[in-house]
Amino acid sequence: METVGTNRAFGGVQGVYRHASTATGTDMTFSVYVPPHAEGAQLPVVWYLSGLTCTHANVTEKGEYRRLCAELGLIFVAPDTSPRGEGVADDPDGAYDFGLGAGFYVDATQAPFASHYRMWTYVTQELPALIAANFPADMDRQSIMGHSMGGHGALTIGLTLADRFRAVSAFAPIVAPSQVPWGQKALGGYLGDDRAAWRKHDAVALIEDGAHVPALLVDQGASDTFLEPQLKPELLRAACDAAGIPLELRLHDGYDHSYYFISTFMNDHLRWHAAWLKG
Amino acid sequence: METVGTNRAFGGVQGVYRHASTATGTDMTFSVYVPPHAEGAQLPVVWYLSGLTCTHANVTEKGEYRRLCAELGLIFVAPDTSPRGEGVADDPDGAYDFGLGAGFYVDATQAPFASHYRMWTYVTQELPALIAANFPADMDRQSIMGHSMGGHGALTIGLTLADRFRAVSAFAPIVAPSQVPWGQKALGGYLGDDRAAWRKHDAVALIEDGAHVPALLVDQGASDTFLEPQLKPELLRAACDAAGIPLELRLHDGYDHSYYFISTFMNDHLRWHAAWLKG
Numbered sequence: 251m252e253t254v255g256t257n258r259a260f261g262g263v264q265g266v267y268r269h270a271s272t273a274t275g276t277d278m279t280f281s282v283y284v285p286p287h288a289e290g291a292q293l294p295v296v297w298y299l300s301g302l303t304c305t306h307a308n309v310t311e312k313g314e315y316r317r318l319c320a321e322l323g324l325i326f327v328a329p330d331t332s333p334r335g336e337g338v339a340d341d342p343d344g345a346y347d348f349g350l351g352a353g354f355y356v357d358a359t360q361a362p363f364a365s366h367y368r369m370w371t372y373v374t375q376e377l378p379a380l381i382a383a384n385f386p387a388d389m390d391r392q393s394i395m396g397h398s399m400g401g402h403g404a405l406t407i408g409l410t411l412a413d414r415f416r417a418v419s420a421f422a423p424i425v426a427p428s429q430v431p432w433g434q435k436a437l438g439g440y441l442g443d444d445r446a447a448w449r450k451h452d453a454v455a456l457i458e459d460g461a462h463v464p465a466l467l468v469d470q471g472a473s474d475t476f477l478e479p480q481l482k483p484e485l486l487r488a489a490c491d492a493a494g495i496p497l498e499l500r501l502h503d504g505y506d507h508s509y510y511f512i513s514t515f516m517n518d519h520l521r522w523h524a525a526w527l528k529g
Numbered sequence: 530m531e532t533v534g535t536n537r538a539f540g541g542v543q544g545v546y547r548h549a550s551t552a553t554g555t556d557m558t559f560s561v562y563v564p565p566h567a568e569g570a571q572l573p574v575v576w577y578l579s580g581l582t583c584t585h586a587n588v589t590e591k592g593e594y595r596r597l598c599a600e601l602g603l604i605f606v607a608p609d610t611s612p613r614g615e616g617v618a619d620d621p622d623g624a625y626d627f628g629l630g631a632g633f634y635v636d637a638t639q640a641p642f643a644s645h646y647r648m649w650t651y652v653t654q655e656l657p658a659l660i661a662a663n664f665p666a667d668m669d670r671q672s673i674m675g676h677s678m679g680g681h682g683a684l685t686i687g688l689t690l691a692d693r694f695r696a697v698s699a700f701a702p703i704v705a706p707s708q709v710p711w712g713q714k715a716l717g718g719y720l721g722d723d724r725a726a727w728r729k730h731d732a733v734a735l736i737e738d739g740a741h742v743p744a745l746l747v748d749q750g751a752s753d754t755f756l757e758p759q760l761k762p763e764l765l766r767a768a769c770d771a772a773g774i775p776l777e778l779r780l781h782d783g784y785d786h787s788y789y790f791i792s793t794f795m796n797d798h799l800r801w802h803a804a805w806l807k808g
Contacts, residue, residue, distance in 0.1 A: 257785055257787050257789035257790070258750075258752070258781075258783040258784045258785065258789065258790070258793075259789035259790070259792065259793050260792075260793045261793075264789055311590060311591050311788075312590050312591065314593050314596070314792075316789075316792070316793075317593070317792075317793075317796075471537075473537070502537075504537040505537045506536055506537065508536050509590075510536035510537065510538035510543055510595075511536070511537070511538070513538065513539075513593075513595070513596075514537075514538050514539050514540075514595075514596075517596075
């Protein structure tokens with residue numbers, strides 16, 4: 251693991267790191283904020299999965315999470331959203347919603363994506379091991395959140411690995427990729443046409459199939475242009491109600507899909523995660 | 530004035546605007562955050578002047594000022610750092626410390642810069658009038674802060690227009706441009722070789738020449754690579770001590786020159802400004 255750069259912030263250290271990933275077969279870059287802490291302390295870890303077109307940098311620069319992570323004693327980890335570099339296939343038309351910046355947190359099975367697009371394994375296995383080995387992380391206290399495509403990632407990973415993640419939340423998530431254009435394109439492209447394989451990567455389907463978590467928190471901007479065509483939180487509402495999962499779903503007038511929305515509600519999510527992580 | 534874009538944030542509106550400036554003879558872009566407020570209310574205005582290479586966007590995206598501006602009821606205005614566009618002269622070598630992105634908040638007198646580089650007039654006259662006309666601003670309650678070159682701007686403008694600005698603060702400011710390479714290049718290039726003309730644009734010289742404010746707040750990172758060669762806060766310390774200006778100068782171990790430093794201490798500055806603005 252190579253340190254790309256570190257900056258002191260809010261008494262802790264915001265770092266950016268790079269390593270050669272065996273999961274993706276590429277170099278991968280990620281950011282970690284370590285708050286001020288007593289020597290030898292091990293701190294809970296909040297994972298943040300980013301949305302389409304993003305790298306680690308978007309939330310690192312615009313997420314406004316450091317002040318409260320410092321106050322609450324939370325490590326904050328932000329991975330990239332896809333493999334990148336020489337030999338990594340992209341959308342044939344260079345579209346923003348597939349390929350580079352759009353890994354959708356799955357292990358692709360379809361050529362030419364299967365060789366590098368293994369973001370599920372990267373985010374759930376390889377990067378956690380790297381975090382455990384290199385940071386003062388208490389891996390028995392982890393939680394996960396994300397935005398848009400990363401909200402999809404947080405929900406599907408959190409539902410699948412419910413024993414690992416004590417809290418799961420999302421900003422404007424894609425809750426049912428099987429039922430919306432972004433998700434159909436991505437799951438079809440990465441996993442093929444057999445929709446049975448998609449259900450493990452669709453939060454609503456996972457819940458219908460029996461996945462369970464103690465609670466979910468979802469914030470959604472009412473002026474988000476992706477709300478109706480791509481996000482459809484009402485499908486998560488219905489699935490959670492049917493499954494008896496308490497979902498706090500908050501619709502915010504006037505808010506859009508941007509980091510201005512995310513940063514506004516970041517503190518609410520961090521406090522919610524901290525309560526579950528410490529409870 | 531044209532609205533480039535607005536985003537709801539922390540209950541208020543973060544906007545970016547553009548207008549044809551008569552001061553600079555170019556289009557100028559700036560950002561304004563208006564916090565939630567009662568209809569008809571007029572709110573105090575905090576000016577933020579940015580540093581070398583920046584536009585309005587750096588602090589708008591990375592400054593982490595909106596949460597507290599919303600809580601304290603402060604309008605936050607961030608101008609650009611130079612004129613830009615067709616026909617605007619730049620540093621002959623394209624250097625980052627002169628020309629585009631480096632207006633130094635002066636009205637240039639030297640060709641070819643005098644025709645557009647009129648940032649003093651722009652920031653102190655034209656843009657305030659535009660803010661007064663288009664936002665719920667109480668122009669009797671203004672304060673000013675800035676970073677690096679913008680800290681120089683905040684100090685020199687705040688000291689010169691002490692009746693207008695109730696509070697003046699800075700992050701890692703250039704306090705004595707006449708005595709450091711960045712400032713000597715800029716003041717020489719924009720104002721010519723007569724150093725008497727520089728004193729009005731040098732905070733330390735202004736204080737030596739009798740300018741006075743009730744108090745100053747300056748934060749500085751101890752690991753800032755520009756500290757020794759360009760910033761020299763000890764010169765401001767000496768000038769303030771000699772003039773009887775209370776200067777709270779805080780040196781922070783491990784902090785650099787970046788927005789990670791600025792965002793860490795932004796809340797302290799906003800609270801300090803709010804106290805003076807409401808006092």
